[in-house]
Amino acid sequence: MELHVYKKPDKKWDNFVNRNSPLIFHTRIWQRVLSKGFKNGQSLYYTLEDNSGEIVLALPGVLLNFRLFNVFYSLPASYGGFIGDYRYIKKFFSVWYDEIINEEIDYIQITESPFRPLSLNDFSYDVITTVVHIMRIENLTKDKLWKGYKKTVRRMIRKAKKSNVKISKISSREEVPIFYRMYLESMKRNRAPVKYPVDLYYAIYDELVLKNKAQILFAKIDGNYIAGLIYILSNGIIHYFAGGSFTKYLKLCPNDMLFHSAIEHGIENKCRYFDFMASPKDDTNLQRYKAKWGSKSLELSTYTKEINKKRCLIMKIARYVSNTTIGRKFIEHFRKMAR
Known part of the structure:
Protein backbone atom coordinates (compact mmCIF):
# COMPACT_ATOMS: atom_id res chain seq x y z
CA MET A 1 0.00 0.00 0.00
CA GLU A 2 1.27 3.48 -0.89
CA LEU A 3 -0.01 6.94 0.02
CA HIS A 4 -0.33 9.49 -2.78
CA VAL A 5 -1.36 13.13 -2.75
CA TYR A 6 -2.97 14.92 -5.68
CA LYS A 7 -3.23 18.69 -5.92
CA LYS A 8 -5.32 18.38 -9.08
CA PRO A 9 -7.25 15.09 -9.02
CA ASP A 10 -7.93 13.46 -12.40
CA LYS A 11 -10.60 11.17 -13.85
CA LYS A 12 -9.25 8.31 -11.75
CA TRP A 13 -10.44 10.24 -8.71
CA ASP A 14 -13.92 10.81 -10.09
CA ASN A 15 -14.27 7.13 -11.03
CA PHE A 16 -13.38 6.21 -7.45
CA VAL A 17 -15.84 8.73 -5.99
CA ASN A 18 -18.64 7.56 -8.29
CA ARG A 19 -18.27 4.07 -6.84
CA ASN A 20 -18.01 5.13 -3.22
CA SER A 21 -19.87 8.39 -2.50
CA PRO A 22 -23.10 10.11 -3.61
CA LEU A 23 -21.80 13.54 -2.60
CA ILE A 24 -20.85 16.25 -5.08
CA PHE A 25 -18.56 17.63 -2.36
CA HIS A 26 -16.17 14.73 -2.98
CA THR A 27 -15.87 15.31 -6.74
CA ARG A 28 -13.46 17.31 -8.88
CA ILE A 29 -16.10 19.91 -9.67
CA TRP A 30 -16.33 20.84 -5.98
CA GLN A 31 -12.54 20.92 -5.86
CA ARG A 32 -12.68 23.61 -8.55
CA VAL A 33 -15.28 25.53 -6.53
CA LEU A 34 -13.05 25.50 -3.46
CA SER A 35 -9.94 26.45 -5.45
CA LYS A 36 -11.70 29.50 -6.87
CA GLY A 37 -13.57 30.32 -3.67
CA PHE A 38 -10.64 30.22 -1.24
CA LYS A 39 -7.71 32.08 -2.75
CA ASN A 40 -5.48 31.02 0.14
CA GLY A 41 -6.26 27.33 -0.36
CA GLN A 42 -4.47 24.41 -1.98
CA SER A 43 -6.31 21.18 -2.74
CA LEU A 44 -4.74 18.08 -1.18
CA TYR A 45 -6.44 14.83 -2.12
CA TYR A 46 -4.81 11.91 -0.29
CA THR A 47 -5.24 8.38 -1.61
CA LEU A 48 -4.13 5.01 -0.29
CA GLU A 49 -3.52 2.78 -3.29
CA ASP A 50 -2.82 -0.94 -3.63
CA ASN A 51 -0.04 -2.51 -5.69
CA SER A 52 -2.11 -2.28 -8.87
CA GLY A 53 -2.67 1.46 -8.42
CA GLU A 54 -6.30 1.12 -7.39
CA ILE A 55 -7.53 3.57 -4.76
CA VAL A 56 -8.84 1.75 -1.69
CA LEU A 57 -9.27 4.74 0.65
CA ALA A 58 -9.14 8.50 0.19
CA LEU A 59 -9.33 11.74 2.13
CA PRO A 60 -10.14 14.89 0.11
CA GLY A 61 -9.21 18.22 1.59
CA VAL A 62 -7.95 21.76 1.27
CA LEU A 63 -4.91 23.29 2.94
CA LEU A 64 -5.75 26.87 3.92
CA ASN A 65 -2.79 29.16 4.50
CA PHE A 66 -3.47 31.86 7.10
CA ARG A 67 0.12 33.11 7.14
CA LEU A 68 0.63 32.24 10.80
CA PHE A 69 -0.77 28.72 10.54
CA ASN A 70 -1.89 26.13 8.01
CA VAL A 71 -5.17 24.29 8.42
CA PHE A 72 -6.11 21.10 6.59
CA TYR A 73 -9.89 20.96 6.15
CA SER A 74 -11.80 17.97 4.90
CA LEU A 75 -13.76 19.75 3.63
CA PRO A 76 -14.44 23.48 4.15
CA ALA A 77 -18.04 24.63 3.63
CA SER A 78 -19.29 21.05 3.22
CA TYR A 79 -18.93 17.43 4.27
CA GLY A 80 -15.59 15.69 3.89
CA GLY A 81 -14.16 12.67 5.59
CA PHE A 82 -12.90 9.36 4.30
CA ILE A 83 -14.16 7.65 1.16
CA GLY A 84 -13.72 3.99 0.36
CA ASP A 85 -12.89 0.91 2.42
CA TYR A 86 -12.82 1.89 6.09
CA ARG A 87 -10.81 -1.22 6.95
CA TYR A 88 -7.71 0.66 5.78
CA ILE A 89 -8.11 3.65 8.13
CA LYS A 90 -5.40 2.47 10.51
CA LYS A 91 -2.97 1.94 7.64
CA PHE A 92 -3.78 5.39 6.26
CA PHE A 93 -2.98 7.15 9.52
CA SER A 94 0.25 5.18 9.94
CA VAL A 95 1.68 6.66 6.72
CA TRP A 96 -0.07 10.05 6.68
CA TYR A 97 1.98 11.66 9.45
CA ASP A 98 5.05 12.20 7.25
CA GLU A 99 2.89 14.00 4.68
CA ILE A 100 1.46 16.25 7.40
CA ILE A 101 4.98 17.30 8.34
CA ASN A 102 5.99 17.83 4.70
CA GLU A 103 3.02 20.14 4.08
CA GLU A 104 3.65 22.00 7.38
CA ILE A 105 0.09 21.37 8.54
CA ASP A 106 -0.59 22.88 11.98
CA TYR A 107 -4.20 21.85 12.51
CA ILE A 108 -6.48 19.17 11.08
CA GLN A 109 -10.26 19.33 10.80
CA ILE A 110 -12.24 16.45 9.29
CA THR A 111 -16.03 16.69 9.00
CA GLU A 112 -17.73 13.35 8.47
CA SER A 113 -20.58 12.71 6.06
CA PRO A 114 -23.98 12.02 7.65
CA PHE A 115 -24.66 9.65 4.77
CA ARG A 116 -21.77 7.38 5.76
CA PRO A 117 -20.49 8.33 9.22
CA LEU A 118 -17.18 7.11 10.57
CA SER A 119 -15.84 7.41 14.11
CA LEU A 120 -12.23 8.51 14.57
CA ASN A 121 -12.37 8.25 18.35
CA ASP A 122 -9.70 5.53 18.32
CA PHE A 123 -7.14 7.87 16.74
CA SER A 124 -6.80 10.57 19.44
CA TYR A 125 -8.87 13.25 17.73
CA ASP A 126 -10.96 15.82 19.55
CA VAL A 127 -14.61 16.04 18.53
CA ILE A 128 -16.86 19.02 17.75
CA THR A 129 -20.51 17.98 17.55
CA THR A 130 -23.09 19.74 15.41
CA VAL A 131 -26.65 18.81 14.48
CA VAL A 132 -27.71 18.02 10.93
CA LEU A 300 -22.54 15.13 13.09
CA SER A 301 -18.94 14.86 14.22
CA THR A 302 -16.06 17.06 13.15
CA TYR A 303 -12.72 15.62 14.24
CA THR A 304 -9.85 17.97 15.05
CA LYS A 305 -6.22 17.62 16.01
CA GLU A 306 -3.58 20.18 16.93
CA ILE A 307 -0.22 19.43 15.32
CA ASN A 308 1.58 22.68 16.17
CA LYS A 309 0.39 23.71 19.65
CA LYS A 310 1.82 27.23 19.61
CA ARG A 311 0.34 28.21 16.28
CA CYS A 312 -2.98 26.64 17.19
CA LEU A 313 -3.15 28.93 20.22
CA ILE A 314 -3.45 31.87 17.82
CA MET A 315 -6.37 30.19 16.10
CA LYS A 316 -8.08 29.55 19.45
CA ILE A 317 -7.82 33.23 20.31
CA ALA A 318 -9.27 34.18 16.92
CA ARG A 319 -12.18 31.79 17.44
CA TYR A 320 -12.79 33.11 20.94
CA VAL A 321 -13.25 36.69 19.75
CA SER A 322 -14.98 35.82 16.46
CA ASN A 323 -18.46 36.50 17.87
CA THR A 324 -17.59 40.06 18.90
CA THR A 325 -17.62 43.15 16.70
CA ILE A 326 -13.88 43.59 17.15
CA GLY A 327 -13.36 39.92 16.42
CA ARG A 328 -15.29 40.04 13.15
CA LYS A 329 -13.23 43.01 12.00
CA PHE A 330 -10.04 41.17 12.96
CA ILE A 331 -11.03 38.07 10.99
CA GLU A 332 -11.98 40.09 7.92
CA HIS A 333 -8.62 41.90 8.06
CA PHE A 334 -6.84 38.57 8.50
CA ARG A 335 -8.70 37.08 5.53
CA LYS A 336 -7.60 39.98 3.31
CA MET A 337 -3.99 39.45 4.39
CA ALA A 338 -4.20 35.79 3.41
CA ARG A 339 -5.33 36.52 -0.15
Missing part, protein backbone atom coordinates in the same frame (compact mmCIF):
# COMPACT_ATOMS: atom_id res chain seq x y z
CA HIS A 133 -31.34 17.83 9.77
CA ILE A 134 -32.34 15.58 6.87
CA MET A 135 -35.81 15.28 5.36
CA ARG A 136 -36.84 12.26 3.32
CA ILE A 137 -38.65 13.41 0.17
CA GLU A 138 -38.44 10.22 -1.86
CA ASN A 139 -41.81 9.31 -3.43
CA LEU A 140 -43.34 12.61 -2.30
CA THR A 141 -45.49 14.66 -4.65
CA LYS A 142 -45.90 18.40 -4.20
CA ASP A 143 -49.44 17.79 -2.98
CA LYS A 144 -48.29 15.24 -0.39
CA LEU A 145 -45.53 17.61 0.68
CA TRP A 146 -48.02 20.42 1.29
CA LYS A 147 -50.46 18.22 3.19
CA GLY A 148 -47.63 16.88 5.33
CA TYR A 149 -46.57 20.30 6.59
CA LYS A 150 -47.58 21.54 10.01
CA LYS A 151 -50.31 24.18 10.03
CA THR A 152 -47.83 26.84 11.12
CA VAL A 153 -45.60 26.13 8.11
CA ARG A 154 -48.52 26.34 5.68
CA ARG A 155 -49.63 29.59 7.32
CA MET A 156 -46.20 31.19 6.84
CA ILE A 157 -46.06 30.19 3.17
CA ARG A 158 -49.60 31.49 2.59
CA LYS A 159 -48.62 34.78 4.24
CA ALA A 160 -45.69 35.16 1.84
CA LYS A 161 -47.93 34.44 -1.14
CA LYS A 162 -50.60 36.88 0.03
CA SER A 163 -47.86 39.51 0.43
CA ASN A 164 -47.05 38.97 -3.26
CA VAL A 165 -43.64 37.41 -2.60
CA LYS A 166 -42.39 35.80 -5.80
CA ILE A 167 -39.59 33.24 -6.20
CA SER A 168 -37.22 33.39 -9.17
CA LYS A 169 -33.94 31.77 -10.19
CA ILE A 170 -30.76 33.76 -10.59
CA SER A 171 -30.48 35.07 -14.14
CA SER A 172 -26.94 36.48 -14.31
CA ARG A 173 -23.59 36.57 -12.54
CA GLU A 174 -24.24 40.21 -11.64
CA GLU A 175 -26.83 39.05 -9.09
CA VAL A 176 -24.27 37.18 -6.96
CA PRO A 177 -23.28 40.34 -4.99
CA ILE A 178 -26.96 40.91 -4.20
CA PHE A 179 -27.13 37.50 -2.57
CA TYR A 180 -23.88 38.19 -0.73
CA ARG A 181 -25.25 41.42 0.74
CA MET A 182 -28.21 39.44 2.06
CA TYR A 183 -25.84 36.87 3.52
CA LEU A 184 -23.75 39.56 5.24
CA GLU A 185 -26.83 41.23 6.71
CA SER A 186 -28.06 37.89 8.05
CA MET A 187 -24.70 37.14 9.66
CA LYS A 188 -24.68 40.57 11.28
CA ARG A 189 -28.27 40.17 12.48
CA ASN A 190 -27.48 36.77 14.00
CA ARG A 191 -24.17 37.99 15.46
CA ALA A 192 -22.37 35.25 13.58
CA PRO A 193 -18.94 35.43 11.94
CA VAL A 194 -18.77 35.71 8.16
CA LYS A 195 -17.39 32.33 7.14
CA TYR A 196 -17.23 32.56 3.38
CA PRO A 197 -15.86 35.16 0.92
CA VAL A 198 -17.89 36.37 -2.04
CA ASP A 199 -15.46 34.48 -4.31
CA LEU A 200 -16.99 31.21 -3.09
CA TYR A 201 -20.44 32.26 -4.28
CA TYR A 202 -19.08 33.37 -7.64
CA ALA A 203 -17.43 29.95 -7.94
CA ILE A 204 -20.70 28.18 -7.11
CA TYR A 205 -22.43 30.18 -9.83
CA ASP A 206 -19.70 29.58 -12.43
CA GLU A 207 -19.04 25.90 -11.72
CA LEU A 208 -22.40 24.62 -10.48
CA VAL A 209 -25.36 26.86 -11.30
CA LEU A 210 -24.42 27.17 -14.97
CA LYS A 211 -24.14 23.36 -15.14
CA ASN A 212 -27.49 22.71 -13.40
CA LYS A 213 -25.78 21.27 -10.32
CA ALA A 214 -26.91 24.08 -8.02
CA GLN A 215 -29.35 26.97 -7.95
CA ILE A 216 -29.60 30.40 -6.39
CA LEU A 217 -33.19 31.37 -5.64
CA PHE A 218 -34.38 34.89 -4.88
CA ALA A 219 -37.53 36.02 -3.12
CA LYS A 220 -38.76 39.33 -4.52
CA ILE A 221 -41.62 41.71 -3.90
CA ASP A 222 -42.52 44.24 -6.57
CA GLY A 223 -39.21 43.43 -8.24
CA ASN A 224 -37.16 44.14 -5.11
CA TYR A 225 -34.81 41.47 -3.77
CA ILE A 226 -35.70 40.56 -0.19
CA ALA A 227 -34.13 37.12 0.47
CA GLY A 228 -32.10 34.39 -1.19
CA LEU A 229 -31.20 30.71 -0.87
CA ILE A 230 -28.58 28.45 -2.45
CA TYR A 231 -29.03 24.72 -2.88
CA ILE A 232 -26.58 22.20 -4.32
CA LEU A 233 -27.42 18.86 -5.94
CA SER A 234 -25.66 15.60 -5.15
CA ASN A 235 -26.68 12.18 -6.45
CA GLY A 236 -30.17 11.81 -4.97
CA ILE A 237 -29.64 14.58 -2.39
CA ILE A 238 -30.45 18.29 -2.43
CA HIS A 239 -28.39 20.32 0.06
CA TYR A 240 -29.38 23.68 1.49
CA PHE A 241 -26.05 25.51 1.33
CA ALA A 242 -26.61 29.13 2.33
CA GLY A 243 -29.26 31.77 2.79
CA GLY A 244 -29.63 35.46 3.42
CA SER A 245 -32.31 38.08 3.82
CA PHE A 246 -32.86 41.77 4.38
CA THR A 247 -34.16 42.32 7.90
CA LYS A 248 -36.98 44.74 7.09
CA TYR A 249 -38.75 42.11 4.97
CA LEU A 250 -38.63 39.19 7.41
CA LYS A 251 -42.23 39.75 8.52
CA LEU A 252 -43.31 38.73 5.00
CA CYS A 253 -41.89 35.21 5.57
CA PRO A 254 -39.70 35.08 2.43
CA ASN A 255 -37.42 32.41 3.91
CA ASP A 256 -40.34 30.01 4.37
CA MET A 257 -41.33 30.58 0.75
CA LEU A 258 -37.75 29.92 -0.37
CA PHE A 259 -37.37 26.67 1.57
CA HIS A 260 -40.73 25.44 0.31
CA SER A 261 -39.64 26.17 -3.27
CA ALA A 262 -36.27 24.48 -2.75
CA ILE A 263 -37.89 21.33 -1.35
CA GLU A 264 -40.25 21.28 -4.35
CA HIS A 265 -37.22 21.52 -6.63
CA GLY A 266 -35.79 18.50 -4.84
CA ILE A 267 -38.96 16.57 -5.63
CA GLU A 268 -38.77 17.70 -9.27
CA ASN A 269 -35.16 16.45 -9.43
CA LYS A 270 -36.25 13.07 -7.99
CA CYS A 271 -34.05 13.48 -4.92
CA ARG A 272 -34.41 11.10 -2.00
CA TYR A 273 -33.36 13.57 0.69
CA PHE A 274 -33.44 17.28 1.45
CA ASP A 275 -30.38 18.04 3.55
CA PHE A 276 -30.61 21.17 5.72
CA MET A 277 -26.93 20.62 6.62
CA ALA A 278 -25.28 21.34 9.95
CA SER A 279 -26.31 23.71 12.73
CA PRO A 280 -24.32 24.61 15.86
CA LYS A 281 -25.37 22.42 18.75
CA ASP A 282 -26.26 25.43 20.89
CA ASP A 283 -28.33 27.18 18.18
CA THR A 284 -31.70 25.73 19.15
CA ASN A 285 -33.65 28.37 17.21
CA LEU A 286 -32.01 27.34 13.95
CA GLN A 287 -32.55 23.68 14.78
CA ARG A 288 -36.24 24.26 15.46
CA TYR A 289 -36.60 26.09 12.16
CA LYS A 290 -35.10 23.16 10.25
CA ALA A 291 -37.09 20.60 12.21
CA LYS A 292 -40.45 22.26 11.53
CA TRP A 293 -40.35 21.08 7.91
CA GLY A 294 -40.54 17.46 9.01
CA SER A 295 -36.83 16.67 9.01
CA LYS A 296 -35.05 14.29 11.36
CA SER A 297 -31.99 15.34 13.34
CA LEU A 298 -28.77 13.49 13.97
CA GLU A 299 -25.43 14.44 15.44
